[in-house]
Amino acid sequence: MRLVVDLNRCQGYAQCAFLAPDVFTMRGDEALLYNPHADKAQREQVLRAATACPVQAILVEDDPDDASEAASSRLTGAGEGLSSVR
Structure with missing residues (x-):
């Protein structure tokens, strides 16, 4: 999985850091640090x-190697209600 954050759009609400602290962290009040290749x-x-x-600044892309896994999760209904692209 590959992550891209539009840092021009990011407003530092830190919801991502709260929900995925191993991937996203805040430095100070406004600087977001993140791992673009999350596990x-x-x-x-x-x-x-x-x-x-809140500003939809995070784009999550599947790696080609993960495509078969994503397809199988769609077939089984896993991850229902979540979108992998923003």
Whole structure:
């Protein structure tokens, strides 16, 4: 999974840091630091963080290697209600 955060759009609400603290952290009041290559084990937390972003500044992209996993989760209904692209 690959993450891209539009830092021009980010307003520092820190919802992502609250929901996925191993991936997103705040430095000071406004500077967001994040791991652009989050671990697959953190997928659910990252998707919740992206969904919770008030300004929709977080884009989550699937790696080609993860495509078969994403397809199987759609078939089984896993992750229902969450979008992997923002």
